[in-house]
Amino acid sequence: MPPRSRTPAAPRATRPATAHRRDAAATRAAILDAARRHFARAGYDHVGVREIAADAGVTAALVNRYFGSKEQLFAEVLASGFDIGPLLPADRATFGAVLGRFIAAAPRRTPDDQGPLSLLLRSAASPTAGKLLREHIDTHLVGPLAQWIGGDDAELRAALIVSTLAGLGVLRRMVKTSALAGVDEERLGALLGELLDAVVETP
Amino acid sequence: MPPRSRTPAAPRATRPATAHRRDAAATRAAILDAARRHFARAGYDHVGVREIAADAGVTAALVNRYFGSKEQLFAEVLASGFDIGPLLPADRATFGAVLGRFIAAAPRRTPDDQGPLSLLLRSAASPTAGKLLREHIDTHLVGPLAQWIGGDDAELRAALIVSTLAGLGVLRRMVKTSALAGVDEERLGALLGELLDAVVETP
DNA sequence: GTCTATAGAAAGATAGAC
DNA sequence: GTCTATCTTTCTATAGAC
Numbered sequence: 001m002p003p004r005s006r007t008p009a010a011p012r013a014t015r016p017a018t019a020h021r022r023d024a025a026a027t028r029a030a031i032l033d034a035a036r037r038h039f040a041r042a043g044y045d046h047v048g049v050r051e052i053a054a055d056a057g058v059t060a061a062l063v064n065r066y067f068g069s070k071e072q073l074f075a076e077v078l079a080s081g082f083d084i085g086p087l088l089p090a091d092r093a094t095f096g097a098v099l100g101r102f103i104a105a106a107p108r109r110t111p112d113d114q115g116p117l118s119l120l121l122r123s124a125a126s127p128t129a130g131k132l133l134r135e136h137i138d139t140h141l142v143g144p145l146a147q148w149i150g151g152d153d154a155e156l157r158a159a160l161i162v163s164t165l166a167g168l169g170v171l172r173r174m175v176k177t178s179a180l181a182g183v184d185e186e187r188l189g190a191l192l193g194e195l196l197d198a199v200v201e202t203p
Numbered sequence: 204m205p206p207r208s209r210t211p212a213a214p215r216a217t218r219p220a221t222a223h224r225r226d227a228a229a230t231r232a233a234i235l236d237a238a239r240r241h242f243a244r245a246g247y248d249h250v251g252v253r254e255i256a257a258d259a260g261v262t263a264a265l266v267n268r269y270f271g272s273k274e275q276l277f278a279e280v281l282a283s284g285f286d287i288g289p290l291l292p293a294d295r296a297t298f299g300a301v302l303g304r305f306i307a308a309a310p311r312r313t314p315d316d317q318g319p320l321s322l323l324l325r326s327a328a329s330p331t332a333g334k335l336l337r338e339h340i341d342t343h344l345v346g347p348l349a350q351w352i353g354g355d356d357a358e359l360r361a362a363l364i365v366s367t368l369a370g371l372g373v374l375r376r377m378v379k380t381s382a383l384a385g386v387d388e389e390r391l392g393a394l395l396g397e398l399l400d401a402v403v404e405t406p
Numbered sequence: 407g408t409c410t411a412t413a414g415a416a417a418g419a420t421a422g423a424c
Numbered sequence: 425g426t427c428t429a430t431c432t433t434t435c436t437a438t439a440g441a442c
Binding site: 022023024027058059061062065 | 407408409410411
């Protein structure tokens, strides 16, 4: 999921592009996109409505007019959200290898920490955002993963996997611990893959 | 580490216990203790100096007088901190089992989320606190663990273990994902143990 | 549809009285 | 050694002009 361009997707082009865009749908989309990037970068508490608005080329008043409040804006960002589905390989034997490589490479794909995991982690400490996060994680991450794993303890195993990825994200991207800073991507991916397989395959 | 009582430890008892305690050392300790509890409970950003002060029985002005700023107060809380040393078993074969059980039981030991891990996680998103956290994690968690593990990739493995524990904490105590809410402690400890051993023992 | 201006709340920090 | 009072900043949210 690369960051969408700030340019509106496909609005009716009935109006010339003046200083004011005056296209509700496009403006709304721009705000939502800016919000997603900023929330992922800094977390719910550390980004202001002004900042998001400025990035979307509007003022803070308009953000609240469209979304009601900062909290509702965050809720919509989540809803426009993220899903683990596409990451689940058809072949069970390659699970660890595929997911491990994918996660290990994440910082290279989205260097500015704009990924969904950053969004999750950076906002989890907030009482307001945390409430919204819980439901989304259960529905879109743990749930599908548990179903894919199947069998006994599927939910527990799924939660452990998600938590492993979350923890790695915390240390790597938030704390930026030195041991993970310049780590070899291949090596990390391999080790992580073994670990993930251990969770899925343990009797 | 149960929360110390608010009563001063062992000050010179030259002065009667009036409404004002007027014992600098005891007051300082009370503030530090209150700070530790509140930072662990809510994270650096979500607790105010006023709150900590009130809990310690003083006013916000005094907190700043003693510690200079909220940031310096947090730094002292970290310094009075936490260490993984005591958790490392002498016997390598029992590593996963011991640590797994210990972590699985953590919420029961400190139901109010006052443990060091909570402190870490709830403050990791803060730019101010995060800076201080990094050094401490490297020095007091990853470092000792890497030394204990030894061999190739010791630092990477140690970081993976810490991240696993951190991730579990995120999902269990912050997000409170439903799959981990009422989980059987034994089962979680066992599964976690296998996972931890996998990180240490993988070739 | 978008902006300016501002209300209202909360937080960190400081000055100075006692 | 501790408190009261206040300054300053920052943020969300809203009212109303254009």
